[in-house]
Amino acid sequence: MLFLMTDQHRVDTLGAYGNPHVRTPNLDRLAAEGTRFDNCYTPTAICTPARASLLTGAAPFRHKLLANYERNVGYLEDLADDQFTFAGQLRAEGYRLGLLGKWHGGVRRTAADYGFEGPDLAGWHNPVDHPDYLAHLEEHGLPPYRITDPVRGTTPNGSPGNLLAARLHQPVEATFEHYLATRTIEMLHRWAEEGWGGDDKPFFLATHFFGPHLPYILPDEYYDMYAPELVELPASISETFAAKPPVQSNYSRLWAFDTMPLEESRKLIAVYWGYVTLIDQQIGRILDAMRELGPADRTAVFFTADHGEFTGAHRLHDKGPAMYEDIYRIPGILKVPGGPAGQVRDEFVSLTDCTATILDLAGSDTKPAADSRSLLPLAAGERPDWPEHHLAEFHGHHFPYPQRMLRTRRYKLVVNPESHNELYDLHADPDELHNRYEHPELADVRAELTRKLYDLLRERGDNFFHWMTPMYDVETDYDTTLSAFENEPETAASVPGQAGEERT
Structure with missing residues (x-):
């Protein structure tokens, strides 16, 4: 199994989901070869709880890891020691596990503690000071990380707002996204040399990109890839917050939306699109390596995200206490060997459903994934009884x-x-x-x-x-x-x- 995941990724940035401008040929091809879920949602629009739900198959209220540790307000910071995880189950059944990229699953235990091979890349953003990334730059003679032209608004107390975007003075080969794809391909080659993929040596490999989460920090060719004139601003940019919870207007002030001109918002969306294309190209490198090494015809491939991103919708950036489609609807693509190609399903499915699907693919018991349903019947073209709703939570x-x-x-x-x-x-x-x-x-x-x-x-x-x-x-x-x-x-x-x- 190959699990590809992005962070804070809007559905409407993908060609497969109808965007006429953003170039995402590799993800579009994956959708054409498998099943695209049009109503895929996150259980909660915040990184750590959503990722914990993927790992456990449990809703946030049940696994109780309810907040990102960087902004934790007194909630638990790690899963319970006896919490069921699909990683533990696969490991017990002889799977080799790998994870390259964002973990963000707690502070005490790393991905390695759950059995995943790969460097420990902690935090919510690209850890550009990590020793393994620095070694990658040195190994390939690439220049160090350097940014200019930061884009940010002004917060209510007059201080600089959160960084939203900046120009990166490195070639694409030095970007963190290229680094993650390179390390993934290296792991694939190593596993191939050591023997893999047979009934006795199955594998689960995940690549979790930190983007297109803000700040959008890109080389010029991606920063300027899409003309701002192509961007149609969302209708909700006219949000008045009338009859809405006051916290939404407070969050708008936090993200300093009104302190920047609308043309800046248009440019930010264009830069976000460039980030999506950069990641798509790195996903293409990984998929090409799978095809070259041979296991692609017997490997299930997932693509999804932990949650979406506002990018100016409702006069907001990032995510937060507002349960709009912009941040709760996510991309969901699944390719299963032998399954129908080019299928589009409109059932309500969840990131949490990936857990039971992973277990089902492994022939494991899916019941311990308490709030998860296997997507394999849908990916096989069946019409099972399926709920006509999605339930989400935020803490x-x-x-x-x-x-x-x-x-x-x-x-x-x-x-x-x-x-x-x-x-x-x-x-x-x-x-x-x-x-x-x-x-x-x-x-x-x-x-x-x-x-x-x-x-x-x-x-x-x-x-x-x-x-x-x-x-x-x-x-x-x-x-x-x-x-x-x-x-x-x-x-x-x-x-x-x-x-x-x-x-x-």
Whole structure:
């Protein structure tokens, strides 16, 4: 199995997903050879929790790794020692594991602790000071990392904003993306020389690019590859934040969107496109190596991302406490040997579903991946019974901020306990500009989605439902106050969560 992953990658930057300008021939070819999932979503739009869900097959509330460590606000920083992972299962079944690139899966345990070969590349951005990268530059006589022309806005207190882009004064061969592809190809060659790919020596190799996550730091040929005039600014750039949770306008100020001219935003999107093309070319090098070395015809290939990126949509950059399609919908491509080519599926699937798919490909039990469903039936062209919704969650970044989202074919409900809830009609308002939660004509829709979300959370065991129980019109069958002392002794044990509690 070959698993290719990007970070903070918008679906609308890929030719296979309809972009007429961005050149992504290698990913487009992969989609043409396999299955493209048009409704692929992340379980949460933030790196570490999403990647932990991929590793475990568990929703964030269940694996409890809820925040990036760089902005951690008191949550756990590592998975529990007894947490199930697909890596542990594959390793136990004789798989050789490799991971080149971004890990971002905790602070105490590295990818090597889970059985992956490869250098330990910690953090959220390209670690250009890492000894292995520096050795790569020296080995190939390449110049050191150097940037100029930084692009950033001004934060509310007048200080420089986060770096959004800069020019990189290195050739493409010296970029971190080229380095990751080179190390991946070297590992493929080494494994081929040592024997691989047979029934007795299967492998799982992952390449996790740090891009196109901001800041977009690129050589001139990619920085200027696409003319800004090609970029059509998103309609949501006219966001007013009317009837929206105030945190969204706060985040807009954090990312200093309004301190930069719109033409700067157009250029930033064009640079982001260049980053996508750079990564596509490196993915092409890896896929070409697979074909040359021979295992391509018996290797399943995945391509996906941990979450999306705003790139100016809703006057925002990066990601955050706003559950818009820009950051929750992700690319998802799967090529399975012998499977149908050029297939497009519209079922709601998740990054978390990759876990059960990996296990299924290995012939392993998928049940330990508690919140994951194998995609193999879909990739085989079957029509299995499949949920008509996607459930997502968020727990905070910079500060705690709990959210839950239910996405159906037409509507999206977002519950924000501290603020305004949100309801979007994605047929009438695909850019999610108009929060219609309070609109009387959607009262029945709001009630139906609220009850559906409530039921799904209870089925999962996600305790967020306790907030919803007294606040909304939902059916309950338990003591919502969780006050066993109010019950008669003979009935207290029948209350969910109450049996065995001390009573006065």
